[in-house]
Amino acid sequence: xxxxxxxxxxxxxxxxxxQYEVLRRAGTERxxxxxxxxxxxxxxxxxAACGATLFGxxxxxxSGTGWPSFWExxxxxxxxxxxxxxxxxxxxxxxxxxxxxxxxxxxxxxxKPTGQRFCMNSAALSFKPKK
Numbered sequence: 001x002x003x004x005x006x007x008x009x010x011x012x013x014x015x016x017x018x019q020y021e022v023l024r025r026a027g028t029e030r031x032x033x034x035x036x037x038x039x040x041x042x043x044x045x046x047x048a049a050c051g052a053t054l055f056g057x058x059x060x061x062x063s064g065t066g067w068p069s070f071w072e073x074x075x076x077x078x079x080x081x082x083x084x085x086x087x088x089x090x091x092x093x094x095x096x097x098x099x100x101x102x103x104x105x106x107x108x109x110x111x112k113p114t115g116q117r118f119c120m121n122s123a124a125l126s127f128k129p130k131k
Contacts, residue, residue: 056110
């Protein structure tokens with residue numbers, strides 16, 4: 001996987017203000033506000049910053065939390081997991097390995113077979129319908 005590197009000015013130019021806040025500043029969109037939350041089409045979800053494929057629709061599930069949730073990435077090598085001790089709690093942040101952008105967090109309360117819930121921001125993802 002090749003690394004994507006851009007200056008802050010390039011990220012600001014290429015992303016919407018909401019995408020920039022989420023992807024580059026580790027922000028979180030309001031729950032139940034994301035465009036991809038209720039998407040049920042077949043396809044793949046990619047990093048909105050660099051286009052790296054991250055999740056498949058076959059692993060998406062309704063977690064009831066207000067953000068698109070997946071029980072597994074397409075490839076574990078596509079994401080980077082980092083301990084996040086912000087907000088007075090310890091969580092595991094999920095970043096795109098190709099460009100380092102913040103995607104969301106992963107929790108151990110998801111469905112089988114992994115038991116994980118990759119809770120992603122819609123603003124951090126783009127959807128590619130299956131052809």
